[in-house]
Amino acid sequence: MRADTEQDILKTELWWTALVTAVVTAIMLAIIYAGLVHHINPPSNIETVDPKTLHLTGEFTEGNLGTRVDGSQITSRIVATQFAFQPQCIVMPANRTVTLRFATPDVIHGILVTGTNVNTMIIPGYVSQVHTVFTKTGDLLMPCHEFCGLGHSQMWATVRVVPEDEFKPGPDGRVTCDAR
Amino acid sequence: MTHARRLTLAHLWVAFAAFAIAAVLGVWQMWARSPLPAPYLTAQAYFTSVTAHGVSMAYVLTTFMVMGFGYYVAETTLGRPLPYPRLAWLGFALGILGTLMAAATIFAGNATVLFTFYPPLTASPFFYIGLVLVVVGSWIWCGLMIVAMLDFKRVNPGTPVPLAMFATVANAVMWLWTTVGVAAELLFQVIPAAFGWNEAIDVGLSRTLFSWTLHAIVYFWLIPAYIAFYTMAPQAAGGRLYSDTMGRLTFILFLIYSLPVGMHHLFMDPQQSSAFKFLQMSFTALVAAPTLLTVFTISASMEIAGRLRGGKGYFGWIAALPWDRPMVLATGMAFFMLWFGGGGGLINMSFGMNAMVHNTSWVTAHFHLIFGGTVVIMYFAIAYAIWPTLTGRQPASLRHQRLQLWLWFIGMMVMTLPWHYLGLQGQWRRVATFNYADPVIAGWGPWVIVSFAGGIILLASALLFVWNLLEFHRDRAVVAPEHPPIYALAVHPPNRVPAALNGFALWNVLVLVLMIAAYGYPIAQFFIIDAPEAIVHRVTGGG
Amino acid sequence: MKPAELREIDRPWRIWASIIIVSILAFSVVFGFLILPIVQGRAAGLDAFTAICRAVGILPGSPAVRQPTSEAKAQPTTQVAWSTDLIRSLGQSTPAGAEVAQACVACHGERGIAADPQNPNLAGQSGVAIYKQLHDYKSGSRVHEVMNGIAQGLDGRQIIDVAAHFAASPRRDLDPTTAEVVDEDIVRLVERGDPARGLPACNSCHGFNAGGPMETPTLSHQNREYLARQLHAFRSDGRRNDIYTRMRSVAAKLTDREIDKLANFYATTLSY
Numbered sequence: 001m002r003a004d005t006e007q008d009i010l011k012t013e014l015w016w017t018a019l020v021t022a023v024v025t026a027i028m029l030a031i032i033y034a035g036l037v038h039h040i041n042p043p044s045n046i047e048t049v050d051p052k053t054l055h056l057t058g059e060f061t062e063g064n065l066g067t068r069v070d071g072s073q074i075t076s077r078i079v080a081t082q083f084a085f086q087p088q089c090i091v092m093p094a095n096r097t098v099t100l101r102f103a104t105p106d107v108i109h110g111i112l113v114t115g116t117n118v119n120t121m122i123i124p125g126y127v128s129q130v131h132t133v134f135t136k137t138g139d140l141l142m143p144c145h146e147f148c149g150l151g152h153s154q155m156w157a158t159v160r161v162v163p164e165d166e167f168k169p170g171p172d173g174r175v176t177c178d179a180r
Numbered sequence: 181m182t183h184a185r186r187l188t189l190a191h192l193w194v195a196f197a198a199f200a201i202a203a204v205l206g207v208w209q210m211w212a213r214s215p216l217p218a219p220y221l222t223a224q225a226y227f228t229s230v231t232a233h234g235v236s237m238a239y240v241l242t243t244f245m246v247m248g249f250g251y252y253v254a255e256t257t258l259g260r261p262l263p264y265p266r267l268a269w270l271g272f273a274l275g276i277l278g279t280l281m282a283a284a285t286i287f288a289g290n291a292t293v294l295f296t297f298y299p300p301l302t303a304s305p306f307f308y309i310g311l312v313l314v315v316v317g318s319w320i321w322c323g324l325m326i327v328a329m330l331d332f333k334r335v336n337p338g339t340p341v342p343l344a345m346f347a348t349v350a351n352a353v354m355w356l357w358t359t360v361g362v363a364a365e366l367l368f369q370v371i372p373a374a375f376g377w378n379e380a381i382d383v384g385l386s387r388t389l390f391s392w393t394l395h396a397i398v399y400f401w402l403i404p405a406y407i408a409f410y411t412m413a414p415q416a417a418g419g420r421l422y423s424d425t426m427g428r429l430t431f432i433l434f435l436i437y438s439l440p441v442g443m444h445h446l447f448m449d450p451q452q453s454s455a456f457k458f459l460q461m462s463f464t465a466l467v468a469a470p471t472l473l474t475v476f477t478i479s480a481s482m483e484i485a486g487r488l489r490g491g492k493g494y495f496g497w498i499a500a501l502p503w504d505r506p507m508v509l510a511t512g513m514a515f516f517m518l519w520f521g522g523g524g525g526l527i528n529m530s531f532g533m534n535a536m537v538h539n540t541s542w543v544t545a546h547f548h549l550i551f552g553g554t555v556v557i558m559y560f561a562i563a564y565a566i567w568p569t570l571t572g573r574q575p576a577s578l579r580h581q582r583l584q585l586w587l588w589f590i591g592m593m594v595m596t597l598p599w600h601y602l603g604l605q606g607q608w609r610r611v612a613t614f615n616y617a618d619p620v621i622a623g624w625g626p627w628v629i630v631s632f633a634g635g636i637i638l639l640a641s642a643l644l645f646v647w648n649l650l651e652f653h654r655d656r657a658v659v660a661p662e663h664p665p666i667y668a669l670a671v672h673p674p675n676r677v678p679a680a681l682n683g684f685a686l687w688n689v690l691v692l693v694l695m696i697a698a699y700g701y702p703i704a705q706f707f708i709i710d711a712p713e714a715i716v717h718r719v720t721g722g723g
Numbered sequence: 724m725k726p727a728e729l730r731e732i733d734r735p736w737r738i739w740a741s742i743i744i745v746s747i748l749a750f751s752v753v754f755g756f757l758i759l760p761i762v763q764g765r766a767a768g769l770d771a772f773t774a775i776c777r778a779v780g781i782l783p784g785s786p787a788v789r790q791p792t793s794e795a796k797a798q799p800t801t802q803v804a805w806s807t808d809l810i811r812s813l814g815q816s817t818p819a820g821a822e823v824a825q826a827c828v829a830c831h832g833e834r835g836i837a838a839d840p841q842n843p844n845l846a847g848q849s850g851v852a853i854y855k856q857l858h859d860y861k862s863g864s865r866v867h868e869v870m871n872g873i874a875q876g877l878d879g880r881q882i883i884d885v886a887a888h889f890a891a892s893p894r895r896d897l898d899p900t901t902a903e904v905v906d907e908d909i910v911r912l913v914e915r916g917d918p919a920r921g922l923p924a925c926n927s928c929h930g931f932n933a934g935g936p937m938e939t940p941t942l943s944h945q946n947r948e949y950l951a952r953q954l955h956a957f958r959s960d961g962r963r964n965d966i967y968t969r970m971r972s973v974a975a976k977l978t979d980r981e982i983d984k985l986a987n988f989y990a991t992t993l994s995y
Binding site: 032035036039041043044045046047052053055056058059061062063064070073075077079081082083084086088099101105106107127129131149150151152153154155156 | 754758759762763766767780781782783784785786787788791792793795796797798799800801802804805806916917918921922923924926927928930933934935936937966967968969972973
């Protein structure tokens with residue numbers, strides 16, 4: 001490497017800076033491509049809900065939780081509370097677009113579903129929402145992945161992904177793990 | 181010994197004492213999470229330990245290290261006595277007082293909220309006040325560093341501020357910006373709730389304010405390592421710094437790009453919009469720039485050293501480097517870990533891929549590798565380089581120092597590579613125990629044990645490090661040269677630099693513009709939408 | 724160097740630094756605020772304005788997907804609505820509370836310590852917990868032949884006052900000689916939980932400094948028979964006024980032996 005004059009150094013450095021810029025640009029282009037073509041977005045959803053009265057809201061009232069089919073929409077509503085999910089098992093069909101909606105009445109939680117890209121924080125005050133397609137069938141783990149208190153380690157639920165033809169909603173449009 | 185050196189010695193000993201305690205706790209935590217039965221394990225004990233580990237490593241080790249090293253750099257590079265040494269001691273005393281307060285509340289079991297707080301969980305107010313005192317102590321340090329630089333400029337008009345000092349002041353300026361977020365969160369939200377003056381907290385706002393701090397704080401920890409890369413490593417290798425300008429630019433880029441990017445910690449949060457996440461992600465991508473520039477400049481500087489020592493060919497200069505010197509060895513290892521850790525970081529910053537790894541062991545692995553690996557190994561190297569000038573003594577052989585660095589490097593790789601893998605498998609964070617009866621989790625067991633073995637190696641290295649430091653104070657150590665050259669000259673030492681590369685006025689204005697663009701509406705929205713608050717959950721007993 | 728010269732070499736830095744920063748900002752605004760949401764919104768059948776508002780966070784939802792609708796009307800298991808004012812007043816004991824408490828003496832003892840171990844002690848219990856149970860008795864969410872009537876005779880203010888009163892009363896002294904040797908597995912359940920069954924430690928909610936759900940009652944100093952009966956009731960779904968099945972889901976995983984031992988543990992052990 002030449003370093004005889006300041007000009008030499010400047011020239012090498014400009015080349016390197018150009019390379020760095022190219023790398024950063026390439027990464028950004030990849031992200032923009034994913035956003036434009038695959039519609040990849042972070043799970044932003046500034047939809048407020050009061051944690052103090054969450055259990056009275058209707059949508060996130062205990063009896064309304066779990067998976068429900070409503071026309072073409074398949075939505076599962078799940079509450080994360082210290083230190084369990086309600087319900088503790090949800091059913092989802094494979095290869096269909098589904099929406100998961102989460103809320104918490106108490107503190108910060110978060111979820112991921114192992115082996116998938118489903119991942120969101122659950123913040124008191126907001127409904128968290130993830131749209132996804134499950135491609136593999138079977139029981140997947142859905143742990144709480146954010147510290148929520150001393151019982152955090154024992155807080156997890158199961159996502160039961162079933163083949164499309166076995167996904168049969170009841171007369172009220174609901175599908176539960178018990179019914180299967 | 182001068183005031184500055186006594187200050188340095190005091191700060192560094194506090195830093196490394198906290199480090200040693202935290203290392204012990206860290207290994208026990210890995211034991212608890214492994215399939216092997218760990219002693220003393222309860223949920224309360226585990227999260228108490230995690231809180232203490234995080235606070236010691238992230239707040240005490242780092243803040244005291246940065247402050248102590250800053251005082252050293254100010255005195256040795258400017259060639260002037262440190263201004264207002266009494267104030268510096270006041271900052272030290274506040275830091276100690278705050279650390280003891282926080283430690284007392286943690287070990288009393290009244291602060292199991294981890295070092296990142298998680299409101300509406302709320303600890304004893306004395307936990308937060310203790311941390312605030314540490315920060316206030318560090319603000320005194322920031323003031324002193326800025327005053328020292330301004331004094332130097334006044335006395336030496338037109339002379340460039342030496343690079344090491346320029347970088348230290350960049351860190352001080354950045355830290356003042358950085359702490360605004362967490363200070364606002366603690367003073368206006370969390371501490372009033374902890375005292376019982378408020379019964380509820382706007383969690384979305386508190387997370388946003390904390391994210392303001394959360395990325396730049398990492399650069400606050402990291403800059404001493406980069407100062408060592410630019411100024412100490414080329415000297416130790418027997419070469420010169422390839423470019424002084426590139427060094428200045430790097431530290432300026434850290435100042436600018438470390439701040440409007442904190443929202444990448446909130447990619448998976450509902451309460452921030454995808455547009456502002458995108459904006460902050462763009463700047464996050466640019467944070468790669470100063471690191472890549474550093475990799476280039478330091479490699480070039482090392483190449484100069486290697487060739488001066490007779491290295492030939494494309495790679496011969498690498499073999500010709502004096503790897504027996506701890507600073508050179510540590511720099512090599514730090515760069516190696518930086519490649520892995522930095523690569524992982526690029527994955528975290530892309531919000532699509534982040535969904536795969538957010539809050540998994542991947543992230544734990546990432547910051548242990550970057551901070552615990554790259555940065556802390558440079559803390560060791562800095563300590564080994566400056567300790568002889570503090571005590572006037574050094575051990576006759578550097579064998580134990582090299583052994584300690586190797587153990588740290590190997591331990592860090594053995595610990596974090598399995599973590600990366602487990603993170604990709606979906607192993608989640610911040611749990612005391614796993615259900616190894618579950619067939620999926622059972623498969624993780626062996627890898628968790630491997631990483632635990634890495635942790636044991638790290639603990640051995642940490643204890644050897646403290647022992648090595650004590651060696652400098654022993655009578656059997658030999659007399660060290662009084663003024664060894666510490667800082668490298670540039671290949672073409674600067675004789676005049678533009679004001680933009682010799683101060684921070686311009687950059688502060690640009691940071692302000694960026695912060696308003698990146699955080700203005702995301703913070704204001706909580707007041708516009710009248711976000712619902714969450715009832716406080718106190719972890720201090722009695723409600 | 725003269726000041727004019729210094730300014731001369733500094734100027735390009737100022738100009739270029741500002742240009743670069745502003746262009747990056749402009750780039751991310753154009754893509755993040757405009758192009759991405761418009762393109763994504765078009766695919767989801769959203770107009771450009773809605774898509775941009777969603778991306779910026781003015782409207783809820785993703786710019787790439789339609790929002791699901793809900794017209795749910797499920798019956799809640801409890802009617803309690805929390806608020807900061809409520810929590811605050813439950814921390815303030817007033818003379819009015821002592822007066823209301825006179826109605827409780829027959830079953831819960833003169834100072835909130837029940838003579839019959841079938842009834843719970845109230846002295847030293849969390850005010851929020853007492854409030855919630857009285858509220859649930861009043862609304863019928865929790866069923867008890869005596870308590871429903873009594874609670875329906877109280878107004879909202881009286882419930883707050885009596886809850887705050889008992890919370891401030893000194894709790895029952897434990898006789899250390901009655902403490903039994905506790906089984907190791909019960910202590911484990913209390914302090915560590917059981918990962919294999921997904922059981923969190925009892926302490927993670929009921930511990931002295933747990934920070935669990937706010938209506939969590941204190942269990943130590945409680946009566947053994949009362950505790951055991953409630954755990955059985957939660958397990959058999961006979962009692963279902965716990966919010967989001969927090970206690971039902973735990974009790975369902977406990978064995979008879981564990982229920983008896985846990986009730987005994989909390990009734991006789993000092994340290995929790």
